[in-house]
Amino acid sequence: MNIDLDTPASAMAIVAHPDDAEFQCGSTLAKWAAAGTVVHHLVCTDGSKGTWDPAVDQAHLVATRQTEQREAARRLGATGEVVFLGWPDGELECGLRQRSQVAYWIRKLKPVVVLGHDPWKRYRLHPDHRNAGFLAVDAVVAARDPFFFVEHDIAHHRPEALLLFEAQEPDHAEDVTGYAGPKIEALLAHESQFETTHEIADASDSAARQQFAEWVDYTLSLEGGKAGVKHAELFKAIVDL
Numbered sequence: 001m002n003i004d005l006d007t008p009a010s011a012m013a014i015v016a017h018p019d020d021a022e023f024q025c026g027s028t029l030a031k032w033a034a035a036g037t038v039v040h041h042l043v044c045t046d047g048s049k050g051t052w053d054p055a056v057d058q059a060h061l062v063a064t065r066q067t068e069q070r071e072a073a074r075r076l077g078a079t080g081e082v083v084f085l086g087w088p089d090g091e092l093e094c095g096l097r098q099r100s101q102v103a104y105w106i107r108k109l110k111p112v113v114v115l116g117h118d119p120w121k122r123y124r125l126h127p128d129h130r131n132a133g134f135l136a137v138d139a140v141v142a143a144r145d146p147f148f149f150v151e152h153d154i155a156h157h158r159p160e161a162l163l164l165f166e167a168q169e170p171d172h173a174e175d176v177t178g179y180a181g182p183k184i185e186a187l188l189a190h191e192s193q194f195e196t197t198h199e200i201a202d203a204s205d206s207a208a209r210q211q212f213a214e215w216v217d218y219t220l221s222l223e224g225g226k227a228g229v230k231h232a233e234l235f236k237a238i239v240d241l
Contacts, residue, residue, distance in 0.1 A: 001227050002237065004114065009031055010080065010088040012040040012111035014102060014136040016092060018047045018069040019190040020198065022184035024116050024165035026076060027176035027220060029235045033077035034179075040080035040109050041073050042102065044132045049089040052196055064192050076182050080116060081109060092127065094134040100149045102139035107154040114140055118164035118236055133164065138210045140241060163235035173227035173236035180220050180231055184213045184228035 011032055013021040019144070021029065021041055024067065033039045046056045047065035055222065070082050085101055092098070116136030117129045124130050142148035144158035176183075188200070188209065193198035200208040220231035 001170070003227055003229070003232075004173075005163075005237075006177055007035045008042070008112035008160070009073070010038040010109070010111045011113040012106065012109060012115040014042045014079075014132065014139070016044050016117065016126070016132035017089065018043055018065040018115070018167065019072070019187065019193055020129070020132075020142050020212045021115075022072050022076070022086060022173050022183060022186040022190070023197075025118075025163070025174075025233055025235075027117070027179040028174040028182060028229065029078060029177045029215075030076045030182035030186070031174065031176050033079065038080045039073070039076065040079035040084045040105075040111060041069065042079065042085070042105050043069060043083065044085050044086070044102075044135065045087045045089045045128055047089050050193055050196060056117065060170060061192060062207055065190075068190045068192060072186040075186040075189055090128060092131045092135075094131040095140065098131075098135055099138050099142055102135050103142040103149055106139055106143035106159065107152060107157045110157045111159055113161045114159045114181060115163045115165060115235070120182050121166055121168045121227070123223050124166075129166070137162070159241055160239065162238040162241060164238070165233070165235055166233060167236035170226075170234035170236055172235045173229070173232040174221070174235070175224075175225070175227065175229045175231070176233055177230040180217050183220075184216050187216065189211075212222065
């Protein structure tokens with residue numbers, strides 16, 4: 001397994017929902033940001049179904065999740081853009097309109113490295129993760145060549161690497177030893193998701209917060225063990241773009 005890309009000048013995480021980047025590559029983004037990388041987030045859906053409460057005001061939830069995502073990016077040290085495409089949660093498609101939007105932002109922000117969901121992971125349950133993964137892959141191809149989406153009126157841009165997280169067959173590790181803390185703090189910015197993804201029933205429950213932090217540390221340790229380091233995040237790396 002390969003370990004560590006050269007620190008990129010810029011990176012973009014393309015994800016389905018607010019909090020996906022923090023769960024899947026938060027420590028990598030924090031490590032790079034600390035080394036000077038301009039880190040961008042592109043969130044495809046509005047996160048409006050991220051609750052178990054059928055009485056919730058979804059418009060309020062969307063606004064809350066955007067605020068949480070911006071704060072999470074700040075806690076990672078990210079200094080780039082946080083872009084929300086706003087497609088309805090659970091209904092993301094990987095059509096030409098969506099691909100055009102993602103390719104536009106790749107061309108506009110010019111990331112050296114793009115990170116996204118592995119769309120080929122077997123038995124993937126959530127369609128947004130699958131479709132966001134295909135959008136990242138397809139938009140990288142579209143953004144790099146000048147005759148795709150000429151209406152953008154922006155110069156084409158070819159990233160140097162694509163890292164797919166939740167990878168079916170990971171072959172690359174980022175050694176994130178020392179960067180568990182920023183990932184944990186960024187995830188804790190997503191308070192609206194405490195019940196649904198963090199298993200924190202009460203935001204004031206310090207014991208539950210600590211248990212969550214220990215789980216994050218444990219998952220990073222498991223991945224680190226596969227790469228021969230203390231903490232790691234694993235990816236499928238595609239570098240011939």
